[in-house]
Amino acid sequence: MADMTSSPLISVTELAAALDSSRPPVLLDIRWQLGGPPGAEEYAAGHLPGAYYVDLDRELASPPGVAGRHPLPDPEVLGGALRRAGVSSDRPVVVYDAGPATSAARAWWLLRWAGHPEVRVLDGGLAAWRAAGLPETTEVPPAQAGDFKPVPGQLPTLDAARAAGLAREGLLLDARAGERYRGEVEPVDPRAGHIPGAVSAPTTENLAADGRFLAPAVLAERFRGLGAADRRVGVYCGSGVTAAHELLALEVAGFRGVALYPGSWSEWSANPDNPVATTELPG
Template sequence: MRRPDGPLISAEHLQRARNSAAPPVLLDVSWSLGSESQRAAYDREHLPGAAWVEFEGALSGLPGEQGRHPMPEVAAFTAALRAAGVRNDSHVVVYDRENSLSAARLWWLLKHAGHEAVQVLDGGMRRWLALGLPTNHDPVIPTPGDFVATPPHRQVLSAEDAADYADRHVLLDARPAPRFHGRQETIDPIAGHIPGAVSAPALNNLQEDGRFLPADDLAVHLTRVGVRPGAPVGVYCGSGVQAMHTALAIEAAQVGAEPAVYVGSWSHWITDPERPIAT
């Protein structure tokens, strides 16, 4: 299958693709930190033909020493994607209901697993509804796919790697600025950031309607926080979700090298009291 043009697909383009001879596999991966599963919301309304993928378990391992949302087990990830109907030759489009954070997580994990034909619906379900495009509540029972994960195809940073990026390259912290500065830590037990990291909140990459900034504006914004064409760039956040969202933004803007992600992020960094903390 031909590799899609860029990591994002507009709602208008997706609507046309749905009616083509080879429609994409649609996946709803809606999720919100600290909230119950959004499966019930999916059952009430989803894009026509979209299969459900549960964030917890499929897109994240168990919380622990590796952080709040470590990499999922390959077997669990593979089983979830096969159950959702993903084949090795599938063009996959993923979406969620809020800011594309969980959709970007699945986008990055599929890329890491070697599946290049994957895009995120720009603006997610919010944009889809704003355009008056169709939804339904019909049960979706996909034909099981033959997806095979073959990681690693994306660079994953260890804590030591992240510190090295902060020292020698660029390491972006994708959390909201108050958490980066240690003024308002609402999730993790220790506040602050990795010394040398640069604050680059993931949601600053979005427009008010939930879509990403236009590519040129996104490139200017990311350049201001230190991303340079072709130069190595690493990204982390609280637990690897907003980091993958920022990785998607960097690729959409076509600036910097392919981003490396510290998946354990701050929730892993603070498990070792010997690691330094800046505020």
Template sequence: MDDFPRALSDRGPLVTPDALARELGDVTVLDVRYRMGGPPGRDEHRAGHVPGAAYVDLDADLAAPPGDGGRHPLPDEGTFEAAMRRVGVLGDRPVVVYDDWEGRAAARAWWLLRYHGHRDVRVLDGGLSAWRADGHPVEAGDVRPEPGDFHVSPTKQMRVVGPDDVTDVEVLVDARAVERYAGETEPVDPVAGHIPGAVNVPTTANLDERGRFLAPERLREVYAAVGADTARTVAAYCGSGVTAAHDLVAMASAGIDAALYPGSWSGWVTDPSRPVATGR
């Protein structure tokens, strides 16, 4: 992971703070700070960010308006392309994305850029807190980079599944907290529970005590425990399709190819005829 910026296919989806610091002038860095119910990410970006990092608004740039596709449907391709050009993304320059939510929002940007054809995108392991903890500087103020030239590829590089075929996946991973998966509580969506047959790997299971991703061999053990491996078809979902990408980053690090169900639970329950399961 420290040989950055070698090709993504060689090193996986993560980069350490020290490796990013060594290559900071040769990569595009995006600040994707967002937390449901938390302070505005743009204000926090202005207060302090990785030097040169432009701010990406998850709701405006990385999702379409809520609807039948859930609370955070995939953004329109033109909207996403324009947003990535505005923040300086180039097709042939590595991109690093980060947040202050242990990678849960940054993973959405990672997945979308990869899905739309960018070859070299990494998530800063541990986010801004790890960057600071490892002794690297931050800067304040707005960042207005030169426009990028990123083009959305017509050939998608990551897999998706929809509501009609998600239950055909051999291992369907629910990335929400166990209480929401079990239907014991549901603070956001109108129905509690999970998609029948889904197994639970909450995003916290991907992380160590510092909030950084576990080593690939440990992640393989985490996902093997629920049957997710290279021999089976695997997909992930969450509440709205955002934090499921965190499980996809973890599985990519472990060498497991998994699809995203973008609508996730919030999209699933828009149709009352779809079945719901509860319990752990």
């Protein structure tokens, strides 16, 4: 576990001050939810001043297919979307969503995977911003000409075989709701259950009642209790979105080098040769 001197989170107070500074961050609105409504509609109805909307389905993922419902994006598509929003290598970026940081975490992870050095997530998202009485706007800022060019592969990832191996020899965390992990329900993907050997760690347990992340020490205790202290760790979810939220929580807690399985359950369950488990393992 590394030190926690630099948090990947930013509070609404810190963000408000940063936006009024000589080096304001680029703001990216990543609102999205499975099954809609489209985040673009919510963005049009009101967003943080100066924020640019980025579409998770079209710009932060490739089209669904054999690699899952949200495969990693084409670097050219990702780079084009980020540059239009003014993202440059020498300017900080802050990403936010409606509140729980699920989709914002996907953008945070992707930007770092693509090599951006300074990305943070607004803790509590738009809900926290509104609760603080801070301003919103419906004005859409003009397209920019940022210079950021993605260099993929700066963070570790897993394919199906390596995910299976990590479940046997390290720690593979399943970030979905417990009922999906246990195979009691499966609303989206072909089969119910989980990757054999994976441990249930729902992302909802990373958050306090107000939608902000738990304190670093509390999160660290949670993940140590799941066995993350002295093992190689990987995370998956349904399609690689909420798994990024788990990775964010792990980083807040001080854990580094955790790998993401981008294809996640959507890829795993679509292959009939992959085994499925429904028995819960103790953390």
